[in-house]
Structure formats: C-alpha cells, structure tokens
Amino acid sequence: MGKTIVRRILILIPQIIILSLLIFLLANFMPGDALTGKIDPNVSPSRLEELRQQWGYYDPWYIKYGRWVWSALHGDLGESTAYKLPVLELIGQRAGNTFWLSLMTAVISYFIGILLGILSGRYQNQFADKAIVLYTFIALAMPTVVFGLMNIFLFAFKLRWFPMGGSVDVEYVAGTLPYYRDRIYHMILPALTGGLLYTIGTIQFLRSEIIDYKNSDFVITARSKGVPEHKVFSRHIFRNAVLPVASFMGYDIAFLLGGSIFIEYVFSYPGMGRLFIESILRRDYAVVNALIILFAVLTVLGTLLSDVIMTIVDPRIRIK
Amino acid sequence: MEKANTTKEARVPNKDVKSMKAPSFLKLIEKELIKDKAASMSLLILIGILLTVFICATFLNSPGSIRINLEKLNQGPSSEYLLGTDASGRDMLPQLFQGARNSFLIAFGVTLFGGIFGTLVGLCAGFYGGKVDHAMMRLLDFISMLPRLMFIIVLVSLIPNYNVTTFILIITAFSWISDARLIRAKTLQQNSLDYVQASKTLGTSNIVIMFREVLPNIGSMIIVNLTLNLAGNMGLETGLTFLGFGLPFNTPSLGTLIGYAATPENIQRRWWQWLPAAILIFTMMLCINFVGQAVKRAADSRQRAA
Numbered sequence: 001m002g003k004t005i006v007r008r009i010l011i012l013i014p015q016i017i018i019l020s021l022l023i024f025l026l027a028n029f030m031p032g033d034a035l036t037g038k039i040d041p042n043v044s045p046s047r048l049e050e051l052r053q054q055w056g057y058y059d060p061w062y063i064k065y066g067r068w069v070w071s072a073l074h075g076d077l078g079e080s081t082a083y084k085l086p087v088l089e090l091i092g093q094r095a096g097n098t099f100w101l102s103l104m105t106a107v108i109s110y111f112i113g114i115l116l117g118i119l120s121g122r123y124q125n126q127f128a129d130k131a132i133v134l135y136t137f138i139a140l141a142m143p144t145v146v147f148g149l150m151n152i153f154l155f156a157f158k159l160r161w162f163p164m165g166g167s168v169d170v171e172y173v174a175g176t177l178p179y180y181r182d183r184i185y186h187m188i189l190p191a192l193t194g195g196l197l198y199t200i201g202t203i204q205f206l207r208s209e210i211i212d213y214k215n216s217d218f219v220i221t222a223r224s225k226g227v228p229e230h231k232v233f234s235r236h237i238f239r240n241a242v243l244p245v246a247s248f249m250g251y252d253i254a255f256l257l258g259g260s261i262f263i264e265y266v267f268s269y270p271g272m273g274r275l276f277i278e279s280i281l282r283r284d285y286a287v288v289n290a291l292i293i294l295f296a297v298l299t300v301l302g303t304l305l306s307d308v309i310m311t312i313v314d315p316r317i318r319i320k
Numbered sequence: 321m322e323k324a325n326t327t328k329e330a331r332v333p334n335k336d337v338k339s340m341k342a343p344s345f346l347k348l349i350e351k352e353l354i355k356d357k358a359a360s361m362s363l364l365i366l367i368g369i370l371l372t373v374f375i376c377a378t379f380l381n382s383p384g385s386i387r388i389n390l391e392k393l394n395q396g397p398s399s400e401y402l403l404g405t406d407a408s409g410r411d412m413l414p415q416l417f418q419g420a421r422n423s424f425l426i427a428f429g430v431t432l433f434g435g436i437f438g439t440l441v442g443l444c445a446g447f448y449g450g451k452v453d454h455a456m457m458r459l460l461d462f463i464s465m466l467p468r469l470m471f472i473i474v475l476v477s478l479i480p481n482y483n484v485t486t487f488i489l490i491i492t493a494f495s496w497i498s499d500a501r502l503i504r505a506k507t508l509q510q511n512s513l514d515y516v517q518a519s520k521t522l523g524t525s526n527i528v529i530m531f532r533e534v535l536p537n538i539g540s541m542i543i544v545n546l547t548l549n550l551a552g553n554m555g556l557e558t559g560l561t562f563l564g565f566g567l568p569f570n571t572p573s574l575g576t577l578i579g580y581a582a583t584p585e586n587i588q589r590r591w592w593q594w595l596p597a598a599i600l601i602f603t604m605m606l607c608i609n610f611v612g613q614a615v616k617r618a619a620d621s622r623q624r625a626a
Contacts, residue, residue, distance in 0.1 A: 015462060015465060018462065019462075019465070019466065026474055026475075026478060137606060137609055137610065137613075138606065140551070140605075140609055141551060141602055141605035141606035141608075141609050142555075142602060142605070143554075143555035143558045143559055143601060143602075143605070144555075144559060145558065145559050145562045145563075145575075145578060146558070146578060146598045146601060146602060149578065149581045149587065149594070149598065150598065152587060153581075153587055153591075157587065157588050164584065254467070257467065258467065258468065258469045261469055261470070261473075261563070262559055262562075262563070265563055266582075276470060276473075277473070277563060280473060280474065280477050280565075281564075288474065291470070292466075292467060292470050292471070292474070295467040295470060296465055296466060296467055299465055299467060300465050
C-alpha cells in the first residue's frame with residue numbers, strides 16, 4: 001500500500017504543474033496588475049511605466065511563469081497588494097479559522113448523520129424514518145446561503161442567541177480562556193448551518209446500507225442462530241454499515257472547503273473562503289492563485305486519504 | 321371440446337406475454353406519481369409556480385413596473401406594492417417573477433448542456449474503451465481536482481462582455497463531469513451485455529449501436545440524473561449570484577434578491593426584499609427533488625412501488 005500512496009502522490013506532481021500553469025495564464029489575463037493597487041496620485045505615469053518595465057510586467061508569459069515558479073519553490077508566493085503582507089503569512093492567518101470551523105462543521109455533520117442514518121435504517125418506513133427522510137429532502141432543497149441567512153435572521157437577530165457574524169469580539173485578549181470561548185461561540189451558528197446541510201449524504205448512505213444489510217445472508221444466519229434482534233443490529237449490521245463512513249472524511253475536505261466560501265461570506269467569518277472572495281474583488285491575484293492551488297492540493301490529498309482509509313476499514317478493497 | 325380447450329390454453333400465455341411487455345418510461349413515471357402523493361402535489365405546485373412566473377414575468381415586464389421611484393424607497397408591502405419596494409423604490413413583485421424565471425432558465429440551460437455534453441463524452445468513453453476511455457478519464461480526473469466554485473468565480477470575474485450565455489457555459493464547463501462519469505459507468509455495463517455484442521457481430525455501425533441501442537437503454541437513468549441536477553444547479557446559481565459572481569447586475573435572479581439580505585439593515589427590518597425569494601427558491605428546489613425521486617423510483621425496478 002505504501003507503494004501505491006507514493007505513486008498517487010507522484011501523479012499529483014504533473015497535475016499541480018498543469019494546474020499552476022492554467023492558473024498563472026488566467027491570472028495573466030486578469031485586468032489590472034500589482035501596481036494598479038499601489039497607484040499614488042503623486043507618482044507620474046512615466047514613473048509607473050518605468051516600474052512596470054523594471055518589474056518585468058512586459059516580459060513574455062513563460063518568463064513570468066518561470067520566475068513565479070522559482071520564487072514559489074523558495075517559499076515565496078508573492079505579496080498581497082491589498083494587505084501588504086506576504087501571501088503565505090496572510091493565508092496562514094486565515095487558515096486556522098477555516099480549519100476550526102470546518103472541523104466543527106464536520107463533527108456536527110457526522111454526529112447527526114450517523115445518529116439519524118442508523119435510526120432511519122433501523123426503523124425503515126416507520127414514523128421516525130419518514131420524518132428523517134423528509135428532513136433530508138428539506139436540507140437538499142436548501143441553498144447554503146439561504147439557510148445561513150435564515151439562521152442569522154432567526155437565531156442571531158430575532159432570538160439573539162448567537163452573534164450575527166465575525167470570529168471573535170475585539171474586547172477579548174488572544175490566548176485567554178474567554179477568548180477561546182468567544183471564538184467557539186462565534187463558530188456555533190455557521191458550523192450548524194453547514195453541519196445540518198452536509199449531513200444528508202451520511203444519512204442517505206447509512207440508511208440504504210442498513211436496509212441492504214438487513215436482508216443479507218450473514219444477518220439471516222445470525223437471526224436464525226437465535227441472536228436477539230437488538231444484537232443483530234448493534235453487532236452485525238451497524239458495524240458493517242458505519243465503517244465506510246470513516247472514509248468519507250477525505251472527500252469531505254473538498255466539500256467543506258467549497259462550502260466555506262458561501263458560509264464564511266454569509267457569516268462574515270474571516271477564513272480562507274472569505275479571503276478568496278475579497279481578493280478577487282480587490283484584484284489581489286497573488287492571493288487568489290495561492291488559494292486555488294492550496295484548495296486543489298487539499299482536494300487531491302483528501303481523495304487519497306479517503307482511499308487509504310477505505311482499504312484499512314474494508315480489506316476487501318485494495319487500491320490498484 | 322378438446323379443440324376449444326387448447327385454444328383457450330394457448331391464448332392464456334399469449335395474454336400474459338402481452339401484459340408482461342415492459343411499460344414505457346412515461347407510463348411508469350405516471351404510475352409512480354399517482355402513487356406518491358407528495359410527488360404529484362410537488363409537480364402541480366411546480367407547474368403552478370412556473371406558469372405564474374413565466375406569464376407574470378412576460379406581462380409585468382413593462383418598464384414602469386421596475387422604474388426607480390425616489391419617493392417610494394424601501395416601502396413595506398401595501399396594496400400598491402404587494403411585496404414592497406427596494407432601496408431604489410422599484411417594485412419587488414415583478415423583480416421576484418423575473419428573478420425566478422432567470423434562475424430557472426439558467427439552471428435548465430446548465431443541466432441541459434451539461435447533460436448533452438456529459439452523455440456524449442460518457443458514451444464514447446464507455447463504448448470505445450481502451451485509449452479513448454483512458455484519455456478521457458485522465459481529463460475528468462484533472463477537472464474534478466480543480467476547486468470548481470473557485471474556478472467559476474475566477475472565470476466570471478475575468479471574462480469580458482460577460483452575459484447570461486457565458487454564465488451558463490462557465491458553469492456547464494464544470495457540471496458535465498459527474499454526468500460523464502455516471503454515463504460511462506452505465507455504458508460499460510451495457511457493453512458487456514449480449515445485445516451489444518450481437519449488434520457488433522451483425523456489423524451494425526458503432527454510432528448506431530451507441531445512439532439507437534445503448535442510449536435508449538440508459539435513457540431513463542439519464543433523465544433521473546438530470547432532474548436531480550436541476551435542483552442542485554438552481555442552488556448553485558443562487559449562491560453564485562448572491563456572492564456577486566452570477567448574473568450581471570441589471571438582470572435580476574433569485575440570488576440577487578436574496579443578496580439584499582447581506583446588508584444587516586435589510587435582513588433585520590425589510591423582510592419583503594429577500595424572504596419571498598428565499599422561500600420561492602426553497603419551494604422550487606423541494607418540488608423538483610420530490611418529482612426527481614418519483615422519477616428515480618420509476619426508473620429503478622427494484623425501488624418501484626409494487
């Protein structure tokens with residue numbers, strides 16, 4: 001298996017090269033350049049032109065690309081024109097926020113998903129199952145932004161249980177206990193918004209797995225041996241049905257990152273998704289490039305992680 | 321006596337064969353819809369909404385209905401303005417109709433184009449197999465690695481003369497992937513069946529086998545997939561327009577209207593500007609999903625209600 005993982009990571013390298021080229025060319029077409037953001041009325045147009053030439057603005061794209069790759073390999077992804085910070089440092093500041101929010105979303109999503117999925121499959125076509133299936137339909141029909149706004153309207157504005165947005169109130173000192181409590185408090189509503197929606201995949205998967213297993217040979221054998229029904233479910237059915245859910249975690253990375261763009265925007269949460277939108281609007285392309293490549297790499301690594309977990313929990317499957 | 325008996329007996333299996341003939345897919349959907357009350361209600365509601373939206377969007381499209389009126393800014397619902405006005409004093413109701421029409425048409429366009437392209441690629445890859453399949457799968461792998469939402473946003477902010485058509489094409493460029501994958505898998509299944517081998521032996525041309533024989537056999541599955549995609553695409557369009565990377569500013573969509581809620585003032589005090597659009601998109605997506613599930617059951621004999 002170690003060999004396969006290495007090979008998969010090696011396949012990743014040409015993919016990243018093509019991706020970076022694609023993104024670089026796109027960025028090259030984007031209107032404006034790094035100097036547009038720095039234009040100062042006191043600087044004459046001829047001086048700007050001089051700066052552009054000095055910085056290689058008129059070089060052909062392949063020279064620019066080479067220069068970009070060279071500095072990227074040295075850990076320099078350029079500087080954000082809007083924040084006047086190295087891109088890596090800027091993303092580093094935001095990455096933690098997105099990570100914790102995604103983690104909380106995933107925990108909520110798995111908790112609800114496994115609980116409801118098992119209930120739904122266990123009591124198929126009974127009242128609980130019908131209610132849960134209705135819930136999956138409602139969640140499937142709810143665009144993330146709409147659900148987020150409704151939650152803000154109801155829980156933050158009408159009931160005032162949660163803050164409207166942001167990640168932490170300014171009054172708290174970083175590193176203190178109330179500071180972390182406030183950060184968690186700010187994460188609850190966005191994490192619930194994501195978790196309640198993203199959980200449907202798990203529910204639907206578990207429900208159909210359990211229903212399939214109910215009539216499989218080994219379950220019938222267990223029943224005919226006289227195993228009590230609750231033990232048939234807890235020992236034989238659930239264990240088989242729940243294990244593959246562990247492998248969803250990798251795929252969910254891509255899902256959570258994509259969703260973070262919507263959720264962080266709606267809740268004004270300062271993570272990478274919001275940074276991406278802000279950078280596009282401010283034409284801060286060094287940040288945009290870096291974020292796209294980061295998200296793509298994480299997506300691929302997530303898929304790989306899922307495949308690896310799958311082979312661990314289910315030895316019948318071997319990655320080829 | 322004996323003769324009559326044999327004819328009677330001979331007729332019975334005949335009758336059986338006739339009744340066992342596979343019913344058409346439309347008939348199956350009809351049967352499924354009659355059985356599933358939620359789905360038939362959803363279909364009626366959906367048709368109702370679409371008719372209202374399309375008729376009203378066409379007839380209320382007079383310039384007066386969305387004229388800027390500086391004396392009537394941010395008015396609440398009244399007999400004159402049923403759903404109030406926005407920050408420029410424009411009537412919300414015609415905007416809602418036009419927005420719903422645009423959102424639906426875009427989602428429909430994306431679903432249709434993505435479906436056609438995905439079907440073509442999936443059929444070719446699955447049918448020809450070998451190198452064609454390998455090359456196409458590598459391409460699919462590469463595109464599915466790209467962060468879809470980010471690429472759509474970058475392309476939208478990049479393309480000059482950006483309009484509804486380009487918007488549809490940009491989303492389609494990423495939405496056909498899942499269709500192609502699914503159809504490739506189904507085509508591979510069909511390929512191993514005897515009828516395809518028999519046709520090949522008879523010398524039927526590949527194009528004819530693909531489009532006249534394999535395609536009809538996986539057709540119901542494609543329709544199911546597209547129905548369920550439609551709702552997802554409406555959600556995607558709404559989200560993108562909400563973020564400001566969807567329809568151009570002068571073309572309202574449900575996302576534009578929901579976007580009014582991004583301002584704290586509006587979400588707190590002016591529910592009429594965004595809540596109707598939010599409820600409308602939710603209702604439409606819910607109805608499409610219910611109908612889609614009924615269609616799915618009709619297509620899958622294992623799930624079909626007996």
